[in-house]
Amino acid sequence: MGKSNVYFTDMHVTLRENLQQKLARLIKKAGIEKLDFEKKYTAIKMHFGEPGNLAFLRPNFAKTVADVVKEQGGKPFLTDCNTLYVGGRKNALDHLDSAALNGFSYLSTGCQILIGDGLKGTDEVLIPVENGTYVKEAKIGHAIMDADIFISLSHFKGHELTGFGGAIKNIGMGCGSRAGKMEMHSSGKPGVNKAKCVGCGSCQKSCAHSAITITNRKAAIDHTKCVGCGRCIGVCPTDAVEPGSSESNNILNCKMAEYTWAVLHGRPHFHISLVVDVSPFCDCHAENDIPIVPDVGMFASFDPIALDVACADAVNRQPTVTGSLLEKQGHEHHDHFTDVSPDTNWKSAIDHAVALGIGNKEYELITI
Structure with a gap:
């Protein structure tokens, strides 16, 4: 398999082009318009941010992606599934309230919001995972599986269990129903x-x-x-x-990769990651610490694995932000994410996803 193309642009703007316009140019250059969107339901999977957290992606970026889909005749909607833990997004009503509190609405994004696994997080579809080592049937939010086309729009940041949260985390963990999230987090029972x-x-x-x-x-x-x-x-x-919490982080990563396979297999998909406000922990926290590195830019690819690796490489090339948790932790592991969360191993998710045939960790970075 040859290298996958990953397209990149930094966060600099000009008087002629703002960040939203630059993002639209990036994803068009990366080939999003090659997909047949005409009258197709298109799920744009993103994280609306736990109330109190301010590191999540602004709704303006979601509007940019939705507008491009609509230009091509598609019918986009923003989506996420309910959380397993107690918080502001554990059921669809609280989830929609949290999204609204953080600025997500039809007016701000240009499309509707559907919570993928329904009111209580139990509206799921069982998807057989071919060659799955840990998961035989993934429990995926019904609305997400009903979509004709799938787009991930990820905030790339650190994560205390998986090393970082990028495309695989956004897709695999994010699209699991509450029961699916429990399956990924634990081999035990509630x-x-x-x-x-x-x-x-x-x-x-x-x-x-x-x-x-x-x-x-x-x-x-x-x-x-x-x-x-x-x-x-x-x-x-x-x-x-x-839920129980008996699973090792490596197995969690592998299960997450298998859930990603279930979401993507057999339908068109495209992936976008913004490496900005790179907080040390997940946007599921009701708070966020200062970024561990400076803002890097925006990435897009048809290959979510290559995209995650390119983003991780880009973060690891960055200097440490003074006063951040990364600076306090030091550089013992020579990997920013492992330095912040030493018990994690993000490469286990990448390697397992490659073995499943989701994508390729070898990539060519194309800067626009």
């Missing part, structure tokens, strides 16, 4: 926090395997019957049902 449980019985009603009983107004899960589907997590109104 448990019940008795202090939070009110004995309402919602989890018991949702369990197809009779694994949940209610005794003295407290739920209990029989792990000999539980299959780990995670639907009880989605329906619990008090977040008393909690």
Whole structure:
């Protein structure tokens, strides 16, 4: 397999071209117009930012991508799936409220927002993963799988479990339903926090395997019957049902790659990453620390693997921002992401994704 093309432009502007116009030129140069968008539903997968976090991508960038899709006759929508953890995006209503709080609306983006896995994070499609080592059926948000074309628009930053959050993280983890996210995070099964449980019985009603009983107004899960589907997590109104967290980071990365394969396989896709506000941790945090490196630029490719590697290489070439967590951690590992989160290994996701045939880690960087 030859090298994949990755297109790049920096964040400098002129009086004739602003950043949105530059992004549009980048993705057109990278070949997005080669896709047949005519009357096609197009999912633009991005992260709307946890309330309190200010490092997420501005809605203006989403509008630029949506406008290009509409120019080609497509029907774009912005999408993300609900989170596994407790926060501002654990169900569709809170998720939409959080998106609106962070500036995402039809007026600001030029398209509608659909939460991929529905109201409670249980609206999913089971996608068989051919040659999957860890995942046999990926649980992907229904609306995302209904789309004809898939575009990822990623904020490239550090991540405390996966090393960095780029295209693979945005696609694989981001498109998993709540049960899918639990599968990636853990090989175990959920448990019940008795202090939070009110004995309402919602989890018991949702369990197809009779694994949940209610005794003295407290739920209990029989792990000999539980299959780990995670639907009880989605329906619990008090977040008393909690996921396990027994998986190693390397296996998490491999499962994430297999979920990425499930999302992309068999349909047209295109990928964009902005290496700006490179915070040390995920945008799922309700806060963000100062960037670890200066802003780099915007990248685009048909190959999400080559895109992630190109972005990682670009970050590792950057100097450290004074006073950042990266400076405090030092450079023992000679990799900015491992220096920030020493227990991570982002290359495990890349290597597994290559083995699955998703893309190529060898790339040619084309600067415009």
